[in-house]
Amino acid sequence: MELAVNIVLLSLLVTTAAALVLVRGLLASIMLTSIYGLLSASFFVIMDAVDVAFTEAAVGAGVSPLLLLLSVAVIGRHEARNAGARPLFAVLLVGITGALLIVGTLDMPAFGRADAPAHLHVAPRYLLLSGEETGIPNVVTSVLASYRAYDTLGEVIVIFTAGVAVILILASGTHRGSARPHSAPVDTKDPHTILQVVSKTMIPFMLLFAFYVQFHGDYGPGGGFQAGVIFASGIILYGLLYGLPAICRVIRPPVVELCSALGVLVYGVTGILSMLQGRPFLDYSVLADDPIRAQQIGIMVIELGVGITVASVLIVIYYAFANQFETNGN
């Protein structure tokens, strides 16, 4: 059954990608991208990668289509028919790459074999010992936040860099920052009362759910990144329905910008604390006397840092994009 679902999902993925190649028009493409995100997330569930599925659902089917939609709202959804068409060159290049990839797969260990080299060398230790060493059942969380915590710091810096880059690129005039809530509230002819009422009841629960995901990451799928995305989604939902100025009044842009740096600093300072006591960077053992307890504290704190940065950077990016829209429209 699992194998059959696997094959069906892969075929659906190929269909979606092929449709993306053929279809013209940006909104249609974005919808297909969103479907692609959902499909790949389902595929990750089949492949036992629950944390990845969680993230891909939130990012591939949620945030990235949303950002694409915001841009298309500014730009228009038209796509020229033959612009930049270099099909022959493209086919050649893609053909070479594909051939190389196929060559690469030929000597690969068969799919799903438990004795593949990747499952024999580094990973077994995580599965065997991470329970004792960190006291956290979700191995993905313990590898992410402890064994390879430095990668995760890099990840937080990447998202922070994206926030800085977006503000830097979209800043205009003499104003520094992501949004200028200068315009009047977007009151449309059609205030969407039903949507507003329903969403308003949901948003608190979404934020609550974000906190659950933040702190439940040790035991099941979830963690700082996913929680940050969900939190930001709740805020963005509010912004979509009540307009940018309304949300900016509640969550002020400069504060969010500072928070995006704050999350990184929380993470970094946790690492530096260990250095000050003569242990390597990000060695959590200095945080408490009991090593397992120390690991748990460390992981919790840095996941918090991740959550703060991710949520605030996504909100900052939303502000910057939506601001483009409003200044463009007026």
Add this chain to the structure above:
Amino acid sequence: MISHLAVLPVLLPLVGAPACVVLRRPGAAWAFACGVAFLAFVAASHLLVQTRELGVISYALGGWAAPWGIEYRIDLLNALVLVLVSAMGMTVLLASRASVRGEVDPSRHSLFYVAYLLCLAGLLGIVATGDAFNLFVFLEISSLATYALVACGRDRRALIAAFNYLIMGTIGATFILIGIGFLYMTTGTLNMLDLAVRLPQLGESQTVFAAYAFIVVGVCLKLALFPLHLWLPGTYTQAPSIVTAFLAATATKVALYVLVRFSFSVFHLETSRLALSLEAIFITLGVVAAFAGSLVAIYATDLKRGLAWSSIAQVGYMAISVGIGTAAGLQAGLIHLFNHALMKGALFLAVAAYVLRVGGTTFRELRGIGQRMPLTTAAFVVGGLSLIGIPGTAGFISKWYLVMAAMESERWLLAFLVVASSLLTAVYIWRFIEVAYLEKPESGKASPQKPAGMLLTCTLLLALANLYFGFDTRLPVSTSAGAAANLLGARTP
């Protein structure tokens, strides 16, 4: 405290950047960034001294031992590149204040320095790490920051350049990701040292071959090796001059480092059956790049664009040295890596000063600039002579070692071609000298003198460095000799 030396050069700018966000005044942000970059440079220099004394330094991040955790592994090669990148990053940053004020919108100033620090941290992180996936993460940090920095250029074409760079850079990074995935699949590890131990046990595997191919193509995209150079001329021409100086002096050098690291430390290029064909590919592409880049540079009407093409030519020399693949060849490549950073730093900082003074870099605008800006132009000329490889400059040393390495491996034609392409370099540098000293300035268009003392000082400093390392060659030569020996020695332990 001393045991943390390995991680400090990366960590300081990495944590300094978010702290810098708090500073809203551009002047304060600049000063803070300079301080951070200076500390990183000091740490990197100490690290170099220490590796020269003690050999390889390993630092287990998070306290987890190597293949399970992430490791920083500093040998002579990393340490040299770390010093180079942090030194150039610091110098260009010190020089940047006036130029940024002149070329970038005021609303962007303070975050500009944050992005600069992030880019520096990313580049240093790539060099310091001993973990293949960690390398990818830091590559993306530096790339994202670079796209934003390039987009700060005044002309709207800067946006197109940044976008093209983003597309190509991301394709390159994704290729590297595919390569790392293939490696992980066949070996089960991500640690470079561990990979180097485990890869030979696999014998001839198509997967390993494909992995190497994807990593090389990805890195060469970042390195702008011909024919993957398409993003470079636009990016260098349109970016703010400071960013161009920074990228030219650091980013391609780091990419070369990654290429060398993967080819020799991880993949044991010599023992693999690919060695012969790869040698030929690198040498051919390098020679073509050296000639094509120089030829385009000769016909350029814009100084900045000409220098950008010259960078492509210089990358060609480095590719040649990797292709030669002997200890002497690698040493020549590393010396050239070091010296070229000094030359291009000096040249592009001088260009930044020109932009500040006359508002542009076309040869028409630069007529007679030698009389109006004697010191800056003198520095430019020194950099240019070094680029040609005139004896007495740093450039001569690297050309000398490169030609020697080619002759040592009995590639006489190659040695001849290297010398011949240097003559092309002389043509476009001479063309500038002619414009700068022998032609009359255009009358009527004299923009007010802007205070740019720091910029001038740093430009002169780099020009002097070009002269200094032309005489006192101990630092680059001995370090790179040690590094090259390490790289090749790792093969037959």
Add this chain to the structure above:
Amino acid sequence: MDILSHFNYWVVVVLMMLGFFIVIARGNLIKKLIGLNIFQTSVFIFYISTGKVIGGSAPVLSSDIQLYSNPLPHVLILTAIVVGIATTSVGLALVLRIYRAYGSIEQDEILEQSRQ
């Protein structure tokens, strides 16, 4: 059975190529970014496929499970997904600026304007 053992990888290769094709062949800048997205997501699918152990279960430790799938690719891809969304958002910000500066996001029209 031999075909099945590599089926996943081959399908993923097709996905990568389709994404890569969109990036190169399309002139619309947003479409290029969408293609890049597909390309990267396909690489993620590849990584996750390599981590699967048939008969294994999700790597959340529990006393009654013997065989787990490999958690390391999951960790790597979590990071890579973040990198992907970061790249997309920076790319989109650039596209918005390009639209403001050129009034178009078609490569041809932009090149034409740049030449003038």
Add this chain to the structure above:
Amino acid sequence: MMLDWVSGVLLLVGSFLLLTGALGFLRFADFYARIHACGVTETLATSCILLGLLIQSDSAVPQFKLLLILLFVLLSSPTSSHALAKAAWNAGVRPRDNRGKQPLPLPPGEH
């Protein structure tokens, strides 16, 4: 045993409803007919399937989560159908005849 039967029946009914809705979504001639087909079946089908699953499980936490999902879908699904139809109308999409060719005449007062 009894519960298993109930759960099976619920799942089957849900699947059947899903299939009919999807068929309508595939075959109907214009947008409003299609949104009618899947918007109406979706709520009941989802409820049936989720209830069927809920009956199958024996511990409280998954049951609670399923209930949450059910609640959420019951709230969000009609809302989004409504909003979608409204947006389509505002954007100028008009009902068409059975073959999807001719626009239908509008009631007086609309334009």
Add this chain to the structure above:
Amino acid sequence: MTLQLTVITLLVVMLIALWRACIGPNVFDRVLAANLFGTKTVLLIAAISYLHGSPDFLDIALVYALINYISVVGVLRITELRNEHAPGDRRG
């Protein structure tokens, strides 16, 4: 057995939704298709988690439901705002 049947039905429905998303013809058809696809994914994940016997996956289903709703609202608001600012959507 019925669970397997449900999974198969869900996959078929997803295929249909995908088909509709490909052929359109209308933007709103595609949005509707994506929405339908999303809710079916929620059910699929829930069903699969029972098939697997690991109810942890239900968190993921919940997130899908949330995200799906948000993206529909996003599409609607954005197409609508665009209509207001640029009547008739001048670029197609």
